Amino acid sequence: MSLEIKVPPVGESITEVTLASWIKKDGDAVQMDEVIAELESDKATFELTAEKAGTLKTIAKEGDVLPIGSVVCTIEEGGATASAPAATQAATPTKEEAKEEEKLALTTSTTSKQSTYASGTPSPAAAKILAEKGIDPASVSGNGVAGRITKEDALNAQSAPAAAPAPKAAPVAAAVPVAQTGERTEKREKMSSLRKTVAKRLVAVKNETAMLTTFNEVDMAPIMELRAKYKDKFKEKHGVGLGFMSFFTKAVTEALKDWPSVGARIEGEEVVFSNYADISIAVSAPKGLVVPVIRNAESLSLAGIEKAVAALAVKARDNKLSLEEMTGGTFTITNGGVFGSMLSTPIINSPQSAILGMHNIIERPVAVNGQVVIRPMMYVALSYDHRIIDGRESVSFLVRVKQLLEDPSRLLLGV
Numbered sequence: 001m002s003l004e005i006k007v008p009p010v011g012e013s014i015t016e017v018t019l020a021s022w023i024k025k026d027g028d029a030v031q032m033d034e035v036i037a038e039l040e041s042d043k044a045t046f047e048l049t050a051e052k053a054g055t056l057k058t059i060a061k062e063g064d065v066l067p068i069g070s071v072v073c074t075i076e077e078g079g080a081t082a083s084a085p086a087a088t089q090a091a092t093p094t095k096e097e098a099k100e101e102e103k104l105a106l107t108t109s110t111t112s113k114q115s116t117y118a119s120g121t122p123s124p125a126a127a128k129i130l131a132e133k134g135i136d137p138a139s140v141s142g143n144g145v146a147g148r149i150t151k152e153d154a155l156n157a158q159s160a161p162a163a164a165p166a167p168k169a170a171p172v173a174a175a176v177p178v179a180q181t182g183e184r185t186e187k188r189e190k191m192s193s194l195r196k197t198v199a200k201r202l203v204a205v206k207n208e209t210a211m212l213t214t215f216n217e218v219d220m221a222p223i224m225e226l227r228a229k230y231k232d233k234f235k236e237k238h239g240v241g242l243g244f245m246s247f248f249t250k251a252v253t254e255a256l257k258d259w260p261s262v263g264a265r266i267e268g269e270e271v272v273f274s275n276y277a278d279i280s281i282a283v284s285a286p287k288g289l290v291v292p293v294i295r296n297a298e299s300l301s302l303a304g305i306e307k308a309v310a311a312l313a314v315k316a317r318d319n320k321l322s323l324e325e326m327t328g329g330t331f332t333i334t335n336g337g338v339f340g341s342m343l344s345t346p347i348i349n350s351p352q353s354a355i356l357g358m359h360n361i362i363e364r365p366v367a368v369n370g371q372v373v374i375r376p377m378m379y380v381a382l383s384y385d386h387r388i389i390d391g392r393e394s395v396s397f398l399v400r401v402k403q404l405l406e407d408p409s410r411l412l413l414g415v
Contacts, residue, residue: 002074003052007039007066014041018193019064019072026058030075037072040193044326045319050075063190126154194288205350210386213345216398218405220361220376223247226408238303246305248333250411251404252356253277253298256331259397261389263330265351271388280329280349281309283316290316291349293329337361343379353388357381
């Protein structure tokens with residue numbers, strides 16, 4: 001008796017999934033609740049488990065797009081044990097096969113005895129004569145014992161006639177040199193559900209929002225000095241490293257209190273404001289960009305934010321993020337600086353209205369109190385929807401973030 005394994009419902013708005021990979025192969029024995037495949041929707045990756053023990057019979061192939069409720073595979077009862085006797089029987093040779101193998105072994109043995117090391121080998125005297133004549137021993141037939149080339153064979157051997165010289169080619173006009181190129185190949189890959197959804201959403205944001213970007217720069221010296229001074233004690237106490245993301249997240253949550261429209265969103269003909277800050281953190285995962293959410297970031301400490309970021313990063317790397325962990329953010333932070341980006345204009349993460357872009361830190365000369373000094377500087381960019389965020393609000397929000405980062409004590413005092 002077989003059991004059909006179907007695509008389970010994974011979310012209200014999801015109507016189809018892609019079979020990302022088979023964990024178990026066709027014909028494998030599986031146990032109940034064992035993971036047999038990974039399904040990928042346009043938002044997350046899910047595990048498909050066996051609903052009973054038995055032998056797996058795959059139906060869908062990797063890369064297939066499957067509607068919710070469609071059959072992915074079946075599990076047969078007793079299939080693994082039934083195939084064992086047949087495999088044993090196939091492995092045991094019949095009497096006729098044994099006789100044929102014996103004949104083949106005898107034939108091989110006889111042939112090997114007929115061909116010895118002496119066959120085609122000249123004697124010392126024959127070798128000297130052939131060398132003087134310039135004749136290759138391989139071109140001489142030996143009449144000695146076991147095919148050995150004798151002195152008489154060498155004396156009777158004649159040199160091969162010299163090859164006729166090739167006719168001279170007719171002079172031709174100088175040819176244009178052709179560039180030497182290596183192999184030119186192309187590779188085609190089907191877009192994953194996640195990549196297709198990301199593409200559609202990015203195009204929709206560009207077409208449906210009045211997106212603008214404002215820039216500023218941040219002197220990172222105060223935060224870097226603070227990290228260098230307390231990073232060891234911080235990790236010893238909290239079990240997690242002290243990075244830049246916690247400072248930026250905390251600064252954003254404080255700035256959102258002063259400029260709440262930056263964290264608002266449009267729904268129909270209404271603007272929705274939130275009294276909480278669910279901060280989305282853009283993370284580069286193996287299958288593409290994902291944006292998990294840190295809930296109620298405004299109430300978390302620096303240590304709490306770092307722990308949340310670390311946990312979400314691990315899940316993103318292992319493709320274990322759930323739908324709940326990637327929906328409902330009010331503001332997004334993306335860090336292109338980890339890849340070396342100097343400056344960029346990040347695209348809004350719909351339905352949010354703003355996104356903050358971090359970049360790499362470069363030491364460069366700046367003016368401080370009338371003096372030119374070298375400082376570790378970072379460009380920051382705020383892309384925003386001009387339909388609900390005015391220029392004054394966007395610029396003031398980014399200036400507030402800059403002030404909090406350049407004076408980290410304000411993050412602790414809330415001033």
